[in-house]
Amino acid sequence: MSIINVMWSGGSPYASVHKVHQQILSQASPGTPVKTWLLQHSAPACLRELGQVEALKLSSRFLKGRGIWALSRPWRNCFFRKALLKNDARQVLIDGLGVARVLLPALRKLPHVRAVVMFHGSTRLQCKDVRLLRQFSSEQLTLCAVSQTLADSISADLKLPVVTLSSMLNPHTFEQQLLPRDQARQQLGIPAGTHQVFGAVGRLVDSKGFDTLLSAFAKTLVNHPDRLLIIIGEGVMRAELEAQVKALGLQGKVLLPGYVDNVASLYRAFDWVLIPSRAEGLGLVVQEAVIAGVPILASDLPVFYEQLGEAGNYVTVGDESAWVRAIEASDALSTTEVAARQHASLDPEHAWLRFRQACTTVLSGL
Template sequence: MKVLFLCSNLNNTGGTERVGSIIANNLSDSGYDIFFASLMGGDQPVFPINENIKTLSLFSSPGKALFRTPLIIHRLRQVIKDNDIDVLIVIESMLVLFTLPAVLGLPVKHICWEHFNFNSDLGRKGRRLARQLAARYCDSIVTLTERDKKYWLANTKHNSQITAIANPCPFSVQTSQYNSKSKIVLSVGRLAPQKGFDLLLIAWSEVIKLAPDWKLKIVGDGENKAELSAFILDNNLTSSVELVGKTNNIEEYYNNAAIYCLSSRFEGFPMVLLETLSFGLPVVSFDCDTGPEEVLENTGSILVEANDTHSLSIALAKLIKDESLRESISIKSKAKAIEYQPHAIIEHWKKLLEEL
């Protein structure tokens, strides 16, 4: 079976490119003939790609896609025909606006792989249209969570099959022991409104009164850095909070932390939670759309109402004070992490492809 993946740019460092590469590699290892196309660029993939995967680009340089639409459709259609593609997997619902006309009349199965939650259009109204068209005309929609699948089923006129397949974890389940003596709470992500670090700092200002010897480390960079730094200074948190910035060694921070906290206002599928499971970290998380509820199920980690900073502080304080509870959660977290390893996730993809 010949399968063509399409993304915006395989040279990007984003989560969609990372998990797309993992799934493509695993399908290639399983005997599928894989092609990977980028709308633009793609000549220097950031993430490893198997040697026998054929990469190609519709355009070598960036440009306004709207003005290139007829040419994008033509080039993509030609790629599909020239390579006798059986299945097209679109790693971004917006790209369906190009792929639907490109596959018109061709004997190719069309899968839209959605990476964001249905209730968020990320400021692009075209995404709403693309999702409705995908539900109506694609052969299958792949969501990352069961909750998001329900949103698609309830809010689209769908003729297509809608399947929930979680993303694979990029880390193997770690053999190192959980560091129960650590006094570090860790959070990782872009310093942007979506990630809710402002809410986390409000909660932390309460936590630190109960646990003055604990530290909060936030790893990442972004447009909210100045605002968060000002809050830390104004609320006398400089001795207990560190804005670490970017790192190339995130494993070090997972290994040295006692608790992970996810304070996001919304998610598509929080890859960072998969990573924390593989390191055996207990988690306190907002029950935001979408992902935390499913990823943390049966681990003993704590979910609190979305955006409720008081409940977040109480839950953090509970785990801080209960070392045996943290150790128990750590064991369950690593057990749950096995379900998100690539060898497990790829079986769901193989089943979907064979059913098509």
């Protein structure tokens, strides 16, 4: 019997989702075959470590079944049923609602195949989604979310139980890849003598709030012109953010290096990590920064409070003036003390153990 891990695609936009699935599946019983299906593109190395990876390279029109492609849905269901039977699948881990829409209809005639749908962020549930998810018994389908905040939200919308699988990185594995401060700064091309280096990591999309951060950061340079901001990531807002950097005269003060493959090793290059998100399902950046020993300034989202509690340094969501004040105030704070307080609150070692236990429970129930 095998576990089939079904995800939409590979590539940098899905990096955090890949990490979460890798962490979950790493807790499967020893010897259990794990196979990953990418509905479109190939997977990163972290998923290949778990077992066989296959890119199905299916078109978006076929997968979403819109217009004339709606006629292909019966064939699509048959395709996935045959594939699951061929691979002796008894357990299926499904990446979010989009993949669930594609795969769950194929499971109606396979009651022996148990599935977990993993929610990674807030999603717009349609009436047909609610009907689909309610068709399955709790013995065949388990709904999970990466944080308690997200689980509560989805459960309220669906009127169905959602298990909290609070995703956590293995702190020991993560620490081993961290580069020393000087070496990390050298790799990022940070000029010597820079007073403060602020880092932000995430996709360049509206929900990450980087536009607000840029406006706020520009105002702090009036009194502290030797500061530097690095936003690592790629996305659809790149051109817009580059134009904003130019308009604000931030050339040389803000770096947008794009997707950096080894970003997890570079956190110690930063004095502070800034997380100006407008919405998050979890925010792995919080965990990465805390494990690296770098203090965080973050939007006052419930999901961040869930991880950092009273130790968090929070800023009102989308409030440019509040971000200006928070960045200015950071200069007077002890980064060592703030980082230690946030580390004690998150408690990565015990959070990792709790996550492993929860994964084992969920996987054994499949």
